[in-house]
Amino acid sequence: MPEDVNKSYVQRYINRAETTTSEExxxxxxxxxxxxxxxxxxDGNDHLTPEQKQTVxxxxxxxxxxxxx
Numbered sequence: 001m002p003e004d005v006n007k008s009y010v011q012r013y014i015n016r017a018e019t020t021t022s023e024e025x026x027x028x029x030x031x032x033x034x035x036x037x038x039x040x041x042x043d044g045n046d047h048l049t050p051e052q053k054q055t056v057x058x059x060x061x062x063x064x065x066x067x068x069x
Contacts, residue, residue, distance in 0.1 A: 001037050001059060009036050014060045030056045037063060 010033045017029035031046035034056035040048065048056070 005037050010060055033060055
């Protein structure tokens, strides 16, 4: 993960992913957070696999700390 990750950007999209009822929006939010942290490829495909979703959530938890991601 790069040192210059915008934590507030990641926090905003992780929060949206956790609160939305739309699976399409959840996918997009996780894609945005994941590409910001550079833990998934930035290829425009926001249809993430379950493994990619978990990778993003785990990276956000590490970046933001417990209770914030």
